[in-house]
Amino acid sequence: MKLFGSPGSPYVRKVLVAQYEKNIACEFILDRPSDPQTRVPQYNPLGKVPVVLLDDGQSLYDSSVIVEYFDGLGSGARLIPDSFVERIKVRQGEALGDGIVDATVALTHDSRYTKDTDPHSTWYQKQLLKINRGLAELESLVKKNSFCYYNQFSLADICAGMALAYLDRAYPVLNWRHQYPGLHTYSNLLFLRPSFIKAYPKET
Template identity: 45%
Template sequence: MKIVGTQTSPFVRKVRVFAIEKNINVDYVVDRPSSPGSRVAEFNPLGKIPVLVLDDGEVVFDSVVIVDYLEGVKPEPQLIPTEFRGRIAVRRWEALADGIVDAVVNISHQYGPMNDAEKHAAWIPNQEAKIERGLSLIERTIAGREWLHGAGFTLADIAAGYALAYVDYALPRFERRRRFPGLSAYSERLMTRPSFRTTVPSAS
């Protein structure tokens, strides 16, 4: 199997961290969809990353589906609970993290209603508010706890980890560390894991 994507994509990082935590041997192929000669669109007609290419040539996308696939391939260690309420709780954290990342991308790539000055003026504050509310929920929940869900490390922590790191990486002016000091110990705890240390994006 191989994961196709870029170092800086938080969604690619999600599936790479997940695979490492699962001890699943997956090759990593760097391919930026916007680069000439990119093969991403051959694997995913939407031209989006990450893509998981299986040994038989079958492809799996996007990140939410990929982590489901990897969990099914190797159920242990369990990162997504099988019990219904627990599974929904963990997937909710994943949805929150993905939403935080989407808001960061909207700001850093200057997406929004560019042809409407009034709407555009409110666009960035609205995106920043999403980030702030999301980080506030993580900070409140992790207070006094080691992990976000239950007694062990799960996809919820992977999700929070890549979201926190991406805010720092792509939106340093947000000053996440200063504004949310309650997340510092949690971030440091996540970074002691080899899965997070080995997937830190380069500056390029």
Template identity: 40%
Template structure:
């Protein structure tokens, strides 16, 4: 299998962590979707990463779809519960974490792609508000539990770890670790895992 992605995308990091936790081999092919000569549209017409090319060809895209596909490939380290209600709970955590990454990327693009005189402070503030609301919800839902859902690591924890890690990477001014120490405890625990260590984004 081949995974098309980048080293800084939190969505790519999420699926890379899933493959590592599942002990599945996948070759990472680096692609800069913002480059003029990018070829990502040949595999994903949306022009986004990650994009998985299975051994039988074709393409699977969107990090949530790839993560679910990978989890079903091996019984090792089951990350998505089989029970429908529990599965929905884990996937809701993932949606919340992905939403944090969505908002962060939109805010970052506004600041880095638009000329200063065209940037919308109101738009950035709206995205920052989504991030703050989501962090508060994550912290409330986690409470004093060891994991986001159940008594072992699931895709919920992987997604949350990638989301808060992305904030540290791109938005260090958001002092979420001091504000939500329970989220930080979870993050520090995740950072001990080789899957998180191996996928740490390079220094900006």
């Protein structure tokens, strides 16, 4: 099994954390979709990473599908609970983390191409609001608990951590630790997990 991706991609890191949590053996193949030689569209018609190539030639995308596959295949505690009610909550947490990342990508990456970089523009403020409302919601989830739901590590925490780590890297001026002290405490513990340490190596 092979995972194609670029190490800086938040979605690739989401899948890597799940891979390490579930003790899955999967070879990492460095492939940037922006590279003209990329093989990604052979395996994902959308041309996005992460994509997993299975030994029988089948491919899996996107990150949500890959994490569910790893969760079913690997060992260790479930990342997506079996119970319907709990699963829907955890999936909602996934959507929240992914949504914060999408707004951050729009602000910091896509805006370079659309040239909509004026922080006072309506568009820019709209993305910023999505990030801040998302962080406020996450803060309320972790106020009394170590994890987003049921005081148990799940896919929701992988996505929350992915969003916070991506903000640190792509949009550090937000200084979310100062604005959201509950998330600061939460992330201190989360980022100590071996899976996070491996998926988020110190950047030089």
